[in-house]
Amino acid sequence: MATERERGSSAPDEAVPQRGGGAPHELALLERLRAGDEAAYEALVRTHGPRLLAVARRFLRSEEDARDAVQDAFLSAFRAVDAFQGGARLSTWLHRIVVNAALMKLRTRRRKPEQPIEELLPSFLEDGHMAAPASPWRSEEMxxxxxxxxxxxxxxxxxxxxxxxxxxxxxxxxxxxxxxxxxxxxxxxxxxxxxxxxxxxxxxxxxxxxxxxxxxxx
Amino acid sequence: MTCREFLDFLMDYLEGELPRGESETFETHMRDCPPCVTYLDTYRETVRLGKELLCPADDSIPEEVPAGLVEAILAARSAGDQSPEK
CATH class of the missing domain: 1.10.10.10 (Winged helix-like DNA-binding domain superfamily/Winged helix DNA-binding domain)
Incomplete structure (x- = not known):
């Protein structure tokens, strides 16, 4: 049985971008966002929205939930744009935010009964050998x-x-x-x-x- | 080392986190146990396939967000006073 120390903090931190090297066009977009330029907000959503939606869909079964998570992520990003130091990639910062938004959305959903992970793990004989030895996989090009x-x-x-x-x-x-x-x-x-x-x-x-x-x- | 112990420490071995002595024990087991080598190879292949097939390349991401989502986000921003916090 697992002896994991499960619970650490409660909610995930807002992604905090680290200094690293933002591209000049990203810095220009950031300046426009900080100035409240409406067109800059739309440009941010149109540029980064497709990738963020692809990320949200990997976590959330429902398309509606995935779109909600993307919306929540952009709204969080808009609020936090002044905290963005301009040194990290904007895409990396947004990626972390949408991941957190998707996880938050999952927490609001009732969990379905799940198969215990132990049933999916290898089983062993009393002497420690695998009960069903692993088989080699196909290696030809697909x-x-x-x-x-x-x-x-x-x-x-x-x-x-x-x-x-x-x-x-x-x-x-x-x-x-x-x-x-x-x-x-x-x-x-x-x-x-x-x-x-x-x-x-x-x-x-x-x-x-x-x-x-x-x-x-x- | 048994096959059960080999599988327990597999990830630590692959990530270079096993102490040297335990690494050597691990490698000795690999020399004597082809099924565990096969398990290690297919474990690695599982991780590789996940990265390769589920991380979409740029050209497989739709170019545009679905109709209505951009408008919904911008409307929510306007409605909720989403100006940057000063």
Whole structure:
């Protein structure tokens, strides 16, 4: 049984951009936003909206929720634009904000009963060997149709993970947050992030294996 | 080291977080246990496929936000006094 120290802080921090090197056109846009230029707000939404919506859709099942999260994210960004130091990439800052908005939206949704993660993890014999030894996977190049099919299978497999594991996997492996950032966003300890990430990857591997294992020689 | 222990420490090994002595024990197990090597390879492949297939490239992201969303965001900003906080 897990001995994770689960709860850290309550709500995720607003993403705080770090100094790093904003592009000149971003700095100009920031100046216009800070001056209250209406056209600049629209430009920000039109430029970054598509990517932020793609991120929100990865976390939220319903299109309406995904759009709400994007709206919440932009409104948070508008309010916090003066806190943006202009040194980070605007896209990175907005990405962190929409991730937090999507997680907040998830917290307001009633959770469905979930399959315990243990049922998706490898099982072992008494001597410590795997009960079902891993099989090698196909390694040949995929054509576009196979890639689309695998992409669909992968999305379904991630969807099948318990939510707290799925969110850690999405944040770490897909959205590219580091362990500390993920811990803050989820309100859990870095140790719990590592435990959940490893279990989520193992569960995902197990869900993909039937579709990807090499064919048995005839 | 058993296969169960190998799987428990797999992520730490891949991220270079195992102490040297434990890393060596881990690698000794790999030499003796092909199923665990296969497990490690497919675990890595799982992570790689996720990054490759689910992180959309720029050219697969729609060029525009859906009709109405831009207007809804700008209207909410106007209605809610979303000017930057001074």
């Amino acid at each position: 054509d576009p149709v196979e890639r689309r099919e695998l992409s669909r299978l992968l999305s379904e497999a991630i969807e099948a993970l318990p939510e707290s594991y799925r969110n850690v996997l999405l944040l770490r492996d897909i959205e590219d947050l580091d362990t500390e950032e993920t811990a803050r966003a989820m309100g859990i300890s870095p140790g719990a992030v590592k435990t959940r990430l490893h279990r989520a990857r193992q569960a995902l591997r197990g869900l993909l294996e039937p579709h990807l294992r090499e064919a048995e020689p005839e």
